[in-house]
Amino acid sequence: MFDLWRRFAAIILLIVVTVIIWGVVDAVTALALFSLVLLGLTIYHTYYLALLDLWFQRFNHSAFDPFTIPNVPKSFGVWGDVFIRLARFIRRYYRSRQSLSKALERLQRATSAMPEGIVILDEADRIEWCNPSAEQHLGLDLRLDIGQHVTHLVRQVQFVAYLTSGDYSKPLIIKQSRYEELVLLLQLVPYGDREKLLISRDITRFEKMEIMRRDFIANVSHELRTPLTVIGGFLETLLYEDIKDSEMEKRALILMNDQAKRMQHLVEDLLTLSKLENAQNILHEEEINIAELLQSLYQEAQSLSAGRHHIHLKLVSDAHLLGSVDELRSAFSNLISNAVRYTPDGGNISLSWTEEQGQGLFYVQDSGIGIGPEHIPRLAERFYRVDRSRSRETGGTGLGLAIVKHVLNRHQAHMEIISEIEKGSIFKVWFPAKRLIKNKGSHLTIHDTHAMPSNKTIPPLI
Known part of the structure; x- marks a missing residue:
């Protein structure tokens, strides 16, 4: 003042x-x-x-x-x-x-020394700056491309869709068109006032290793399939021939036949898993009559059980499903066969197809041995077994739930596991509403009159 x-x-x-x-x-x-x-x-x-x-x-x-x-x-x-x-x-x-x-x-200087490519995009997705790695990965030139819209230079359809979707929670894998052998992992990170960081990583080496791994499993499995089929065929022939051999020889033939069959199942599961993991394996979708599929699986479960269990089928919904019938048959069959294997004689097994919360729900419920909560998060890992000795007795390969996980991921579905030791388990498979196809016709309902034990809820596994 x-x-x-x-x-x-x-x-x-x-x-x-x-x-x-x-x-x-x-x-x-x-x-x-x-x-x-x-x-x-x-x-x-x-x-x-x-x-x-x-x-x-x-x-x-x-x-x-x-x-x-x-x-x-x-x-x-x-x-x-x-x-x-x-x-x-x-x-x-x-x-x-x-x-x-x-x-x-x-x-x-620090970002220029990074092996990952970094591109700074403004609110209109124009290039403001990039480091040398990004220039090499995406074919950019900082002196000439400043101010250019990024889609004018990175023109892959997948990247344009990824940029415009607004969902950057998961990275995108593309093959660089200028360098056909270059495989990039791209991740958009929003920051500031509608600005973005585009981070690129060269995963060509890892992709080649993954392809080699898948090819190795597929090739080895194919090579094993033929000799195992031949060995299994001759063992089965010898086993059922009316020959007067010693009891020990007879028992040896039985064990050899069982192990040959187990190896055949393992090879088939490895081939299935390799096929599901192959990014080039496009999902062939069709309308699936779930009621007919489950009735077929119900008959297979009866044959597998051979009268040792009380198996019930409940079809509450007549909705069809959009997906691959072969893949879903494989996933459902694995869940059902697991229930038969790990449920003691005289136990109850229930199969159901219904709708809840606008989603399709298939579940398998059993009164079997149950699973401890510490094992549930790892059940879908390959070759993971809760009890190795019991798995050997039941003939499991340890790949069944891994196959289920991959099939469900390809169908945007997820699995929830509810289980208690000595009280049984429920494996619930939830399908999104967009895959349900409403059927106006009448539907078949077979009610299960057996009440199953209540179980505590375990968070979704997949």
């Missing part, structure tokens, strides 16, 4: 002097003196305003270098204070800009 009054002190003093001269001499002299002083102040302020404007023009054309920034004009009085404050502001501004420039330079 004091500084403000000091600015007007000269005007107030001029008015006081003018009034005194007016009273002592005359009005003409007073007004003449007042006009001359005002003219001097106007010339003074206009001159320094012109200096300030000229300085701003020179400052705008400088390169923000301390040696090229023009000096602030020297002055006295009010303008002297203004120029002093301006000089201080310029020094602080330069220091701050210099510090930010150094930080940005360090950041650019």
Whole structure:
């Protein structure tokens, strides 16, 4: 406030002097003196305003270098204070800009040394900056492509769909069109005000290793299939021939036949799993009559059980399902056969198809041995067994639930497992509403009159 009054002190003093001269001499002299002083102040302020404007023009054309920034004009009085404050502001501004420039330079050096490609996109998905790895991965040129929309340079249909979808929770794998052997993993990371980071990673080597792994499993499985079929066929022939051999030889043939069949099942499961994991294996979808499929699986379960269990089928919904009938048959069959294997004689097994919460629900419920909660998160891992000795007795390969997991992932479905030791298990498979096809015809319902034990809920596994 004091500084403000000091600015007007000269005007107030001029008015006081003018009034005194007016009273002592005359009005003409007073007004003449007042006009001359005002003219001097106007010339003074206009001159320094012109200096300030000229300085701003020179400052705008400088390169923000301390040696090229023009000096602030020297002055006295009010303008002297203004120029002093301006000089201080310029020094602080330069220091701050210099510090930010150094930080940005360090950041650019660090990102330039990263093996991952980094592209900064503005709110309109135009390229603002990229590092050398991104130039190599995506075929960019920082000097020429700044300001270009990223889809003008990365034109794969999958990437354009990924960018416009707005869902960047999962990365995208593409093959770079300019370099056919280059496989990239792309991830968009939103930040700031609708800006994005596009991160690229070269996974060509890992992709080749994965292909080699899948090919190895597929090739070995194919090579094993033929000799195992031949061995199994001859063993079965010898086993059922009416030959008078010792009991030990007979038992040896039985064990050899059982193990040959087990190896055949393992080979078949490995081939199925290899096929499901192959990214080139496109899902062939068709309308599936789930009621007919489950009735067929119900008959197979009766044959597998051989009368040792009480098996019930409940069809509450007549909805059909969009998907691959062979893959879903394999997944459902694995769940049903597991229930038969791990349920003691005389136990109950229930198969059901219904709708809940707008989703399709298939579940297998049994009164078997149950599963401990510590095992449930790992059940879908390959070759994972809760009890290895029991698995060997039942002939399991350890790949059944891994196959189920891959099939469900391909159908956007998930599995929930509810189980307690010695009380049984429920394997629930939830299908999204978009895969349900409503059937207006009548439906068959076979009710299960057996009440199954209640179980505590375990979080979804898949």
